[in-house]
Amino acid sequence: MWELLGASLLDVAHLKYLVPLCLGTLAGIVGGALPGVTITMTIILVLPFTFGLDPLQGLAAMTGVYVGGECGGLITACLIGIPGTPSAIATMFDGYPMAKKGEPGRAVWLGVWASVAGGLLGAVFLIAATGPLAAFALEFGPWEYFSLFMLALSMVAGLTEASLLKGLLAGAIGMVITVIGADPIMAVPRLTLGSDFLRGGFPFLPILIGIFAFAQIVADVEKMGPAGPAGPAPIANPTLSVSHVKVIGEILSRPFLLLWSTLIGLLIGVLPAIGGSAANIMAYDQAKKFSRHPERFGTGIPEGIIASESSNNSNVAGSLVTIMAFGIPGDAVTAVMLGAMIIHGIQPGPLFISQEPRIAYGIFAAYLLAHPIAVVIIALGTRLFLRIVTVPKSALIPVVLVLCVVGAYALNNIMDNVWVLLIFGVFGYVLVKFGFPLAPLILGVILGDQIEVNLVRAIMTDANPWLFLTRPISGALIALSVASVVLAVWQHHRTQARLAKAPEVDVDF
């Protein structure tokens, strides 16, 4: 394992891979720093550029975007008070007050070095756990896979902020989308309404690009105009010079906080389709709960920054484990990576690491190297990134949409894909307006085909439906699915009860 990793590190350090990795990391940092441009959006924009590259070059660039994006989000969170990405929200709670108190360099570099520490600790888990988990997944039959996918869907539906019911319905709609087209056993066209294009089903990536890009862009468009609220004041001429030894010392002097936050990030990353936005908030919350001085959180203390940043970068490692060992995307970014892998003829899943060791270890190596590269880029370019942030949205949005169109069109050089992008852009926007979460929908689209294939295989092997419950792993996964739904319902009722009590508390004050 370590020999392969060493060889891959040397491989990726070659200019052929290092250039896409550096460019991807740079794009990630810039995209992450730009408020309103998430890492998902950045990776969607980078996707078409990878079509002409070899698979490892493309995946190295995407890994760079992922790591760079998590680091980039903290720059604007600390210096402008607007998190560049949702995964930097908790960083802002203490990073911005610290910068306002005259320590912008300390705030930014605490975040950067905590990201590196969390990311590298996450890398240990990524490298050590992916192989054994993939080997474990090889024991799975169609029953276990079906149950695993159902668990993924039920967890995502349950963990979304909107209602569980809407989460489940969004997941079901995603699965309905995959039903359109030829059936996987006999290739009989289903629900195609006579369209030749639909015989092959809806292509996955234009759906993903349409839903995510439009949902975000149109949300920005809605905020445009003179009525938009003024944001927090940026730190004027921030001095970012700082003693790096001292900052690293500050982080390492809090080993429990670092390890606990990293662990939270990893676990949330491993869970399907949740992502860094939940990880940083949860890690921040935990850091506050374990602190002897919880009242100081939000006033500009290092603990808040360390917890948030170490968790969101280790979250990347967790997400990569899930996609590489099980073929399930850990979040929206890895969903795009999954699409890119399939375009390059690679099938992620339990056999990936044994069948494509060069690419699997190449991703590990790219992940490890992306961290020092991000540090160098941030050291050289933070002031420039702050200028890029001032690019008007009216100029940025059309350019982003053009790159989305190229990404959809270049999949197989047909305009139909661009129409799919538009149709699902409108569809996703309508769903958001009606309060449906998009994560379960996307997961339903991604897993729908696999759920069907495994269900049909299981029934064709043995028509006894009780096997889904009586096979130990499958039964445990189904039990966990039910438990996750029950837990979500219980949490919903508890929140409702708290909300009902809230006005009484307000009256006292």
Added chain:
Amino acid sequence: MPGRDGIAGLVCLAGSLGLLALTRGLPHPALVPIGPGFYPRIVLGVTAALSVVLVLADLLERRRARAGAAATVEAPLPLIRNPRLVGATFAIFAGYVTLMPLVGFRLATALFVLALQAALEPEPRRHWLRIVLVAVFTAWLTHLAFEGYLSVLLPRGRWTGF
């Protein structure tokens, strides 16, 4: 009158029932235990059931809200803020997709970026030079990068030939 959730549930219910009806025409092979309609019927059935529950939950919620007469009634937030700009964005994008196979990627992209910037920019006349430059450079640079360096062929125009 149903609320937003009720309307969403009714639309999903109608859609899933419509598609469920279409699965009736799917063949049922004699040699295998399950045919191509097996899985779609399960998924569409689940979707329809969840839609019904959503409609019922909305009705119950509204009835509960009506019963609690003492509670303060807040005006619902508008479904779309800035609806003109949102509509214009979708319309300009649809125009771009329609125009691209006719006039080619470069011209369609330049026109699209120009039009959308003009729509989104609060003071387009003041920033006309930036708008034109961004439009021209976006079309030129994306074409150069994708066709020139990444070997990704972009659409040619039926009318223009480039």
